[in-house]
Amino acid sequence: MVPDRKAIRVDLQLISDMIEPHARVLDVGCGDGALLDYLVHFRHVDGRGIELSTEGVKTSISAGLSVIQGDADTDLKDYPDDVFDYVVLSQTLQTMVQPKVVLEHLLRISKHAIVSFPNFAHWRARLSLGLLGRMPVSKTLPYEWFETPNIHFCTIKDFVELCRQLDIIIESQKILDTNGSVRSFTSTLFSANLLGEQAVFLLRKKKS
Amino acid sequence: MKISDFPVSYQAYGELNEDKSNAILVCHALTGDQFLAEPHPLTGKEGWWENMVGPGKAIDTGRYFVICVNILGGCMGTIGPRDINPETGTPWGLDFPVITIADMVRCQALVIDHLGIEKLFSVIGGSMGGMQALEWASMYPDRLWTAIPIASAALHTAQNIAFHEVGRQAIMADPDWCGGDYLNQGKKPVKGLAVARMAAHITYLSDQALHRKFGRRLQERDTLAYGFDADFQVESYLRHQGITFVDRFDANSYLYITRAMDYFDLAAKHGGELANAFKDSKVRFCVISFTGDWLYTTEGNRRIVHALNSVAANVSFAEIESDQGHDAFLLDEPDFERVLKGFLDGAEEIRAAETGQD
Numbered sequence: 001m002v003p004d005r006k007a008i009r010v011d012l013q014l015i016s017d018m019i020e021p022h023a024r025v026l027d028v029g030c031g032d033g034a035l036l037d038y039l040v041h042f043r044h045v046d047g048r049g050i051e052l053s054t055e056g057v058k059t060s061i062s063a064g065l066s067v068i069q070g071d072a073d074t075d076l077k078d079y080p081d082d083v084f085d086y087v088v089l090s091q092t093l094q095t096m097v098q099p100k101v102v103l104e105h106l107l108r109i110s111k112h113a114i115v116s117f118p119n120f121a122h123w124r125a126r127l128s129l130g131l132l133g134r135m136p137v138s139k140t141l142p143y144e145w146f147e148t149p150n151i152h153f154c155t156i157k158d159f160v161e162l163c164r165q166l167d168i169i170i171e172s173q174k175i176l177d178t179n180g181s182v183r184s185f186t187s188t189l190f191s192a193n194l195l196g197e198q199a200v201f202l203l204r205k206k207k208s
Numbered sequence: 209m210k211i212s213d214f215p216v217s218y219q220a221y222g223e224l225n226e227d228k229s230n231a232i233l234v235c236h237a238l239t240g241d242q243f244l245a246e247p248h249p250l251t252g253k254e255g256w257w258e259n260m261v262g263p264g265k266a267i268d269t270g271r272y273f274v275i276c277v278n279i280l281g282g283c284m285g286t287i288g289p290r291d292i293n294p295e296t297g298t299p300w301g302l303d304f305p306v307i308t309i310a311d312m313v314r315c316q317a318l319v320i321d322h323l324g325i326e327k328l329f330s331v332i333g334g335s336m337g338g339m340q341a342l343e344w345a346s347m348y349p350d351r352l353w354t355a356i357p358i359a360s361a362a363l364h365t366a367q368n369i370a371f372h373e374v375g376r377q378a379i380m381a382d383p384d385w386c387g388g389d390y391l392n393q394g395k396k397p398v399k400g401l402a403v404a405r406m407a408a409h410i411t412y413l414s415d416q417a418l419h420r421k422f423g424r425r426l427q428e429r430d431t432l433a434y435g436f437d438a439d440f441q442v443e444s445y446l447r448h449q450g451i452t453f454v455d456r457f458d459a460n461s462y463l464y465i466t467r468a469m470d471y472f473d474l475a476a477k478h479g480g481e482l483a484n485a486f487k488d489s490k491v492r493f494c495v496i497s498f499t500g501d502w503l504y505t506t507e508g509n510r511r512i513v514h515a516l517n518s519v520a521a522n523v524s525f526a527e528i529e530s531d532q533g534h535d536a537f538l539l540d541e542p543d544f545e546r547v548l549k550g551f552l553d554g555a556e557e558i559r560a561a562e563t564g565q566d
Contacts (some may be wrong), residue, residue, distance in 0.1 A: 048522070054529060061494065061524045061547045064554015068495075068513055069524035083520040204290070 010180040023085035029092035033060030076105035083111035094150040107205040116200040121155035156193040167206045174200040209305040217285025218277040222269035235340035236334030241284040242276040275498035280315040281464040302388035334358040334537035346485040349363040354492045362505045363473040372466040375404030401459045402450030414500040416532035482515035493523040494551040503534040
């Protein structure tokens with residue numbers, strides 16, 4: 001069964017708040033379908049998902065969600081342009097083989113993209129790497145270097161820069177601290193990049 | 209060529225509700241028939257999908273009215289080449305028109321009309337049954353809510369055709385086939401049909417499944433006989449499969465149905481673009497494949513999913529882990545049952561929300 005619908009992760013709640021009711025939504029890397037289930041039942045979206053793990057797919061379909069077993073790196077190209085209102089990439093960007101290509105596809109197939117990722121420039125990560133000389137392991141980065149699925153780490157600054165390069169407009173951003181609370185230290189990119197442990201961005205493409 | 213006024217046999221399980229909204233059509237595979245959830249009248253063996261269809265099972269006959277139609281060209285009551293051609297008064301034999309998967313689907317639609325059902329809740333089928341489910345969604349998109357093609361394909365590959373050709377040649381090489389006229393000559397190409405079945409049966413199982421079942425174990429002997437008897441259990445098993453098959457299946461039916469499968473290419477019918485077969489479709493699809501299936505592979509099933517994605521159709525897709533080969537869809541696979549049941553439950557919930565039904 002899908003986990004308790006009321007108890008979704010804080011970052012998932014943030015994502016959900018960014019999505020208009022009745023929208024068409026694709027959740028890329030939807031896991032066990034927790035966010036999708038919440039969106040379908042509480043925001044009445046037309047929701048779809050892509051998930052790599054067999055277990056996640058089975059759980060999602062068994063819960064009545066429309067989910068395909070697939071890989072965002074290879075399967076996004078099949079979707080036509082502009083079929084979704086929102087496409088969600090939650091804590092998955094850093095696991096992509098080609099994050100830049102994936103990001104471009106997201107904004108090709110959808111009006112908006114919501115992307116969340118762990119910030120590799122959080123002060124604890126900097127401390128771990130800069131002072132202790134060890135790859136950071138934390139709640140948001142829970143893996144040792146030899147077993148991590150995260151192959152393309154980035155920082156909030158890096159991500160903002162990539163969006164600029166790709167002509168992507170950042171409509172809004174939420175920065176989460178170590179406790180998972182949204183913090184208002186987003187006034188400067190410097191402080192967000194230092195104090196934010198996770199970030200959630202709502203993106204759209206520039207009108208051509 | 210046209211045939212009219214012909215018999216069609218079907219079996220139904222469960223009860224059709226008042227607004228006729230709980231009907232599920234199950235499409236059977238090449239050598240299957242309509243007896244999916246009850247003992248077979250000829251062999252006495254249990255129905256071919258009794259593990260999936262029944263009260264409280266994944267396809268719950270306590271909730272759904274489940275219909276299974278013997279396919280056009282079959283030999284369990286629906287018209288096929290062994291039936292009498294009214295013009296000649298003798299069996300059709302090779303004068304029977306060549307049929308397609310689409311013809312089978314049209315024939316099923318006549319039964320659904322006859323039952324007064326406007327819209328099926330689901331069309332479900334494994335293997336060739338999955339081809340019919342895809343064809344249903346393509347031909348009659350407004351007559352079904354959901355389609356579940358299982359271990360299936362949108363076209364027959366060269367390898368698929370090649371295996372079928374071996375089977376057909378085995379039948380036609382049997383002198384008792386008599387150029388297809390065996391019924392008029394009081395003969396039956398049992399040897400050829402049995403070999404066709406043996407060859408096909410190998411394609412339904414995986415290497416691992418065969419190894420697990422038989423290995424190199426010997427059949428009722430302690431040492432090799434150094435001859436051409438069935439030394440190995442696997443030989444004996446295949447011979448048994450062949451011999452029992454001829455009791456319940458007609459050789460010409462086998463030719464016609466395998467040919468229909470070979471001709472199946474849903475993309476070719478739609479300008480070479482599979483996606484066009486499902487354009488603007490409101491049908492909810494659930495495509496299911498099995499890791500150990502080398503006959504209708506995950507890759508082929510994924511192509512169906514990609515085509516559906518490219519027209520933004522509503523599709524779910526799961527690859528079930530199993531080393532049982534193509535036949536996995538007929539066997540006890542708990543994950544498969546869970547996905548199928550979950551999909552049906554979810555689709556019913558969504559239909560209720562869309563139509564305002566309970």
